Amino acid sequence: MKTLQITDPIVSIDWLAMHLDHPDLVILDASIKKVTSKEDTQKPDIKIKGARFFDLKNSFSDKNTDIPNMLPSPKDFSEACKKLGISSHHKIIIYDTLGIYSSPRVWWMFKTMGHQNVAVLNGGFPAWHNAKLPCEPEIKTEHNYGNFEANYLPDLVADANTILNEIDNKNSLIMDARSHGRFIAKEPEPRESLKGGHIPNSVNLPYTMVLNNNKMKTRTELQEVFKDFNIDNQKLIFTCGSGITACIIMLAAEIAGYYKTSVYDGSWSEWGQLDGVPVQC
Structure with missing residues (x-):
């Protein structure tokens, strides 16, 4: 199988569908509730096939401050990535359930941690789901421990x-x-x-x-x-x-x-x- 490279900061649903089963690809669901919305928006009970939930509010935010969503330390970010089964060689695609909302935040976080092979899915889950592309039930999955190491870019x-x-x-x-x-x-x-x-x-x-x-x-x-x-x-x-x-x-x-x-x-x-x-x- 050809080596997978991400050359643009954003990819289409067609690009992701073409590479969906590539062994070097990791898909992250970075969905959060919209801050300014009063609606009780719930995550759907399905996800893009093979996606892993990137818990922006809990696992990937600094818990030593009252300011929301602050970037965790490189050490804490690396450890949370390892628990998600993410390794340094992985190519990462990020989406959210609002189209484009919280996924660019995670794109920036990975870039800040020195990981360049990362992109946002344009249109996110709505575009993927509307195109009837492969989805699966949202169930908790255990992953093999990854070897991700941050290289912080201040x-x-x-x-x-x-x-x-x-x-x-x-x-x-x-x-x-x-x-x-x-x-x-x-x-x-x-x-x-x-x-x-x-x-x-x-x-x-x-x-x-x-x-x-x-x-x-x-x-x-x-x-x-x-x-x-x-x-x-x-x-x-x-x-x-x-x-x-x-x-x-x-x-x-x-x-x-x-x-x-x-x-x-x-x-x-x-x-x-x-x-x-x-x-x-």
């Missing part, structure tokens, strides 16, 4: 100190994926403890602007979206409410051809509760 991660240092830097651009209403403090934050507004000098790119019917827009369409921001070799720092949708627009940026990028891991969940940091409405 340049892909921004923290609050990074943001403070970059706010006035003309060579950096902070892009906020929240809705425009939240960006200008006209809509309430889903977490009541947080202030409204945005990081000064940041720009607003709601993550919905890079999607079309829960699928990522084409490369050409995304280039048009980013062209409006007059990006001239700047480093792009992506933020949102809790570090989830920031990764959607980071994925969109990479597809459009921007590679000097990072994600503010704490995002507004951290910035909106910090004392003494600047906030603009």
